[in-house]
Amino acid sequence: MKVISVNVGEPRQVMDAAGNTVLTSIYKVPVEGAARVRERNIDGDRQADLVKHGGPRRAVYMYPSEHYDYWRGQLPGVALPWGAFGESLTIQGLLEGDVRVGDRFQVGSTELVVTRPRKPCFKLAIRLGQRDMVARFRASGRSGFYLSVAREGELRAGDAIARLERGTGPTIPEMLADYNAMQTRIALPMPIADEFDPTSAAYVARVEPIADAGGTLESQRDRFVSRLSGLSGEQAAFRYAPGKWSVTEVIGHVSDNERVFAYRLMRIGRGDDTPLPGFDEQIATPGGAFHRRAHTDLLDEWVTVRNATLSLVRGMPSEAWARYGRANDHLVTARALVYIILGHVEHHLAVLSERYGVRGPVGG
Numbered sequence: 452m453k454v455i456s457v458n459v460g461e462p463r464q465v466m467d468a469a470g471n472t473v474l475t476s477i478y479k480v481p482v483e484g485a486a487r488v489r490e491r492n493i494d495g496d497r498q499a500d501l502v503k504h505g506g507p508r509r510a511v512y513m514y515p516s517e518h519y520d521y522w523r524g525q526l527p528g529v530a531l532p533w534g535a536f537g538e539s540l541t542i543q544g545l546l547e548g549d550v551r552v553g554d555r556f557q558v559g560s561t562e563l564v565v566t567r568p569r570k571p572c573f574k575l576a577i578r579l580g581q582r583d584m585v586a587r588f589r590a591s592g593r594s595g596f597y598l599s600v601a602r603e604g605e606l607r608a609g610d611a612i613a614r615l616e617r618g619t620g621p622t623i624p625e626m627l628a629d630y631n632a633m634q635t636r637i638a639l640p641m642p643i644a645d646e647f648d649p650t651s652a653a654y655v656a657r658v659e660p661i662a663d664a665g666g667t668l669e670s671q672r673d674r675f676v677s678r679l680s681g682l683s684g685e686q687a688a689f690r691y692a693p694g695k696w697s698v699t700e701v702i703g704h705v706s707d708n709e710r711v712f713a714y715r716l717m718r719i720g721r722g723d724d725t726p727l728p729g730f731d732e733q734i735a736t737p738g739g740a741f742h743r744r745a746h747t748d749l750l751d752e753w754v755t756v757r758n759a760t761l762s763l764v765r766g767m768p769s770e771a772w773a774r775y776g777r778a779n780d781h782l783v784t785a786r787a788l789v790y791i792i793l794g795h796v797e798h799h800l801a802v803l804s805e806r807y808g809v810r811g812p813v814g815g
Contacts, residue, residue, distance in 0.1 A: 452544035452612035454558060455516045456481045458534030459496035467577050474681060475574045479534035485605040488561040493539050507599050508566045514538035514595035515546050521593065529579055536588075537575065538595055545612055550596055552626065553618020560604030562615065568594040568623045570630065572673065589631075596623050637664040637764065639772060639786045647791060648781035654794025655787065657801075664789055665765050671796055672757045675705075678800065678809060679750055687746035691806040696736060698807055702749040703741030704732060705799055706756050712792045713760045719776030720767050720785040729779035764789060 460479035467473050476497060487494040491510050514536050523531055533541040540558075547568070554565040576584040588594075621629070639661040647655060661667055679687075679702065687699045696704065711730045718727060741749060772786040783791075803809040 452614075453542065454540050454606060454608055454610045454612065455543050456533035456541040456608050457486045457493065457606065458482070458539055458541065459486070459493055460534075460537075461495075461497050465577055467573070468582060473574065473577060473677075475577065477537040477574045477578045479537060479539070481533050481608070483608075485559070485607045487603075487605055488559075488563075488600055489603050490600050496539055509597040510600045511540060511563055511598045512538045512569060512595060513540045513542050513545070513598060514569075515593075516541050516543045517546065518591075518593040518595075521591070525587070526579065526581065529581070535579070536595065537571075537578065540606075542612060547592070547594060547596060547623035547627075550623045551618040552620025552623075553616075554614060555601060555616035555618070556598070557613045557615050559606030559610045560602075561600065561606050562602035562604070563598040564601050565618060565620075565623075566597045566599050568596050568627050568630075570594070592624060592627060594623060594627055636662065636666070637767075638662050639664055639789055642784055642787035642790055645782065646775075646784040647787040648779060648783060651783075651787075651791050651794075654798055655790045657794040657797040658790045661789065661793075665761055667793060668757065668761050668764060668789075671793060672754060672761075675796060675800065676750060676754060678803065680747060682746060682809065684745075686809070688742070689807055697742060698803065698809060699744065699746040699749060700736055700739075700741045701799055701803065701807075702746055702753060703739045703744075704736045705796060706749065706753040707735050707739065708732065708795055709753070709756050709760060709792055712788055712795070713756075713763055715776065715778045715783070716760075716767075716785055716788040716792075717763055719774055719778075719783065719788065720763075720771035722771075722774055724776055726780075727776065727778040760792060 458479035458481050460476045462474050462476045463478060464472050464474055465478075479496070482495060488511065490507055493511065516533070519531055519535075522529075522536075550565055552565055552567065556563050556565075571585050571588050573585060575588060576582055581587070620626075641660045642655060644652075658667075679698070682698065688697050690697050708730070715727055718725065767785070772784070774785050775782050776785075777783070
């Protein structure tokens with residue numbers, strides 16, 4: 452087992468298929484000599500979107516060189532140099548089936564611990580010029596895997612990969628199987644008027660009939676992050692009128708409301724008909740003191756909240772969606788709450804565009 456290539460890349464602006472400007476670091480190139488590995492990345496390698504990429508649990512991404520022959524057959528005419536899939540380390544002799552979460556490896560003077568498989572975002576499709584690349588990559592099972600840095604140090608191409616400790620977590624294919632089991636398409640017909648509070652009607656109206664609840668929640672998550680992650684501190688602090696929330700406070704508010712809506716979904720979806728109290732956002736948002744936090748930190752928190760909502764929705768039994776409960780003195784169904792969750796975010800995306808001037812992808 453060894454490293455074939457060490458690959459790094461800095462953020463750059465590229466155009467997607469729709470002509471939108473996207474900031475990405477997926478374009479990586481091999482480097483010669485020793486590279487310093489730090490807690491969050493390799494020197495010379497910097498993530499463009501710190502909400503969805505990088506961080507201590509995704510500091511290093513390994514991808515087996517053995518998969519390149521498969522992709523050359525699948526993508527004729529597409530140049531595939533080492534690093535083409537965005538990996539920081541192209542490796543040999545270590546495939547996903549022999550890797551468990553918690554495995555600890557020594558590479559050069561560094562020690563790395565496996566954390567999870569990679570689930571690529573839309574930027575892989577941009578990098579390889581294939582609109583369906585994300586779906587093909589996920590379906591292939593050739594995911595590679597992320598690692599955290601247990602000990603900083605140096606490594607280089609040609610270094611051996613030595614397993615120091617066997618993890619107790621699932622293998623990478625087992626984790627992917629769990630992910631895929633949660634990808635089942637959940638269609639939720641549009642709720643009728645008696646399934647939600649009339650004050651939520653505007654949220655419900657913003658959402659098209661849901662053919663795939665999980666996919667819709669994921670897509671919205673990615674749009675929300677893309678819209679907001681590249682804002683400057685000045686932009687994030689902007690208020691369109693005195694006494695109105697800043698962009699940062701809007702992000703905190705969206706997180707808080709999703710927590711409340713998802714809690715209602717959990718209780719009602721489980722068949723608990725205990726009346727649930729209301730929620731005063733005019734108290735909660737100032738009480739969160741969101742203005743004292745970086746907007747990127749709040750975005751990271753919102754992604755965590757949204758991913759928890761995704762897990763809840765994908766794990767909900769089919770009979771749960773028609774169940775009624777009572778929240779804020781009004782009847783509501785489990786399926787209506789999914790529409791409300793989505794519609795509430797769409798409402799704030801529209802407000803951010805119309806009143807704050809935050810339009811289209813500004814990073815990602």
